[in-house]
Amino acid sequence: MEHQKALERVVARLADTMPTIGLRNPKIGGEGDRWHFCNPGDWVISFHSGQLWLAYQLTGDVAFRNAAQARRPDFRYILEHRKVRDHDLGFQFSLHSVADWQMTGDREARAMALEAAGLLLARFREEGGYIQAWNPTGTVDRDRAAYVNGRMIADCIQNLALLYWAHRETAIEDFRIVADAHAETSRRYLVREDGTSFHTYLFDPASGAPLKGQTHQGYRDGSCWSRGQAWLLHGFAQCHAATGNAAYLETARALAAATERLMGDATVPVWDFSVPDNEPRPLDSSAGAIMSAGLYILAAALEGAEAQRWRRLADRLLDGLLDQCDLTTVPDAQGLLAHGAAHVRAGQTDAMLPYGDYYFMEALMRSLGHTRFFW
Template sequence: MRAQLDSYFGVLTEAGATRSTDRYQRALERCLERLRDVMPIVGLRNPKIGRPDLTWNYCGPFDWVVSFQSGQLWLALQLTGEPIFLNAARARRPIFRQILQNRHARDHDLGFQFSLSCVADWLMTSSPEARELGLRAAEALLARFHEEGQYLQAWNPRTTHGGSRAEFVAGRVIADTMQNLALLYWAHQETGHADFRDAALAHAATTARHLVRSDGTSYHTFVFDTVSGAPLRGETHQGFADESCWSRGQAWMIHGFAQCALTTGDKEALDIARRLAAKAEALMGQDPVPVWDYCITEDTPAYRDSSAGAIMAAGVYIIASLTTGAEAARWNAFGDRLLDGLLTTCDLTTNPAAHGLLDHGAAHVKAGFTDTMLPYGDYYFMEALMRSLGHTQFFW
């Protein structure tokens, strides 16, 4: 009987061993059920951050996290084929049109916003309008490329609310942007225009050179001279300190470089993803879920960040898919360890009162947003569960 279950619920690794994945299949099914259950509550709104009662606070129209509910709905459609998920995902399209109509809303996060909405729609349904919106977003992202420094500018000098932060954002790149490069690679595949690919490759090379430290840790942000493009200094925005290692930034880059390797076949990108993942594994020690920053001091609260664990798990499974033999088994085991940690300590899918999937996310510790549900944690949790089970079709 056990052998029969393994053949149904197991995934055969390159090393020839069968991983028992029935726990992950059941968790994924609970995620789908949660999405169905909260659909009448969420409606056309998009979760931003959890409340203490495990309900959601919702996004404004231009929030960088506005697409993660959409991404979950497109994954659910892929898994089930149920029209309810298609309708709920596509009904959000006006939000993304609005982003393209407001220049202050268009920044480096266009990749997050449009890969998990319009690109997903195009890949799933061949909608010409979705493709057009995705390409317009890719063109806006490409316009942020700084030729002298060979990077994509992160934030805008003026926010959608009218506030100015020009001095802070000038010449600044951030770890998160590695995850946004997928939009440029997709646009290159769709159009054949080399500028999209070349900007993505250049930004990845700049990130590897300046944000990835020699010991395998990473900066959250790096600042360049805005005129010459000369590298100036590494800093943090959400991490503990400039020279510390913010765990979600490390996770963004693990997934981002792994995804670059998957898309382009670039072996150097795969090697960087391996180094970042191995360092994160070492820094975690025996912890089931990453701490929000791997370099905090003893007198600093050790908040966990389930979103970092989910993002990293999805990225580690990509690494496993690009390696063979014992190495693939090693990365699958690390991915399984991360998922097991999330399921043991953060899983909300068995709590009927919760509107999200994961607890104990750290959105921005210095701003006081800790120990909460996060929509990006939920999206990557679903992606990681699917990758653990052998699914290979995603929107990046």
């Protein structure tokens, strides 16, 4: 009952803030729990659209549909400007254009999503078997280009859903082949033997030879950044749901077991599980939301005691968010969750985050038995 009440508050918050947010796309929370908004092409641009589409699904209120569809020019901009495109095309177009197609049958939305899937496909590095993360091009910042070239990151596992969807829509095998190849490379190199994970992995850009695991946002190269762990847990559970591949299920189980061990008695994860107790350990509500949603997917793929185990952990994480981070009862807040850690090493902590809000809504819905999503 508490989860249902919380979901109703989420939908009410989205309706109440619609006139204030307008056609802008939230990026990160600021003072007074007010949003700062995205620049064109930002990787987080779709998470508010995803919430609007879920609200439309729940209520049938056309105001949510219209608000989501009115953002279409923002996504057309991404398709038309190559310099803003990277591996996050799946995040962007699954939660906007695929959602639109599934909810309304709009043919332009389908065409945009398929175009985005083709652009994501083109980022595949055959020599290493992975989708290139950020863009290793340009002459302005050569150090940045050198750093990103040959690099995959944990976040990209979430973007494979767009490729699996495109394969189902078109029967073009390349979409499935590339998604499977990237998932297999992620399984081999990002997920450690103990079920913890690297944030990034570097390959030789020319030969594809694996070089080393590193971090970009975590505490150190050998640590376990909690949101990276969450991306992989949700992502592999999602990949298994899309394909039935048993290896993906086993990987999701290993990630879940490590997450359970690392969480201990906590109910909201810290930003990196490896940070010593004597150093600052800000929470990351977004990691908790992603983990919870992923654990519900994992539990749905299993039976008996193991399914109950992961559902209990999902419930514990979701209840932790409701106990410690819930802003839906704070009248003037524009978002849903407090205590998100966008990029701790860059000083971005204790903020509302649109991806935390989206996965919070998804987790609430999954906890209540909803099964229709846009992944």
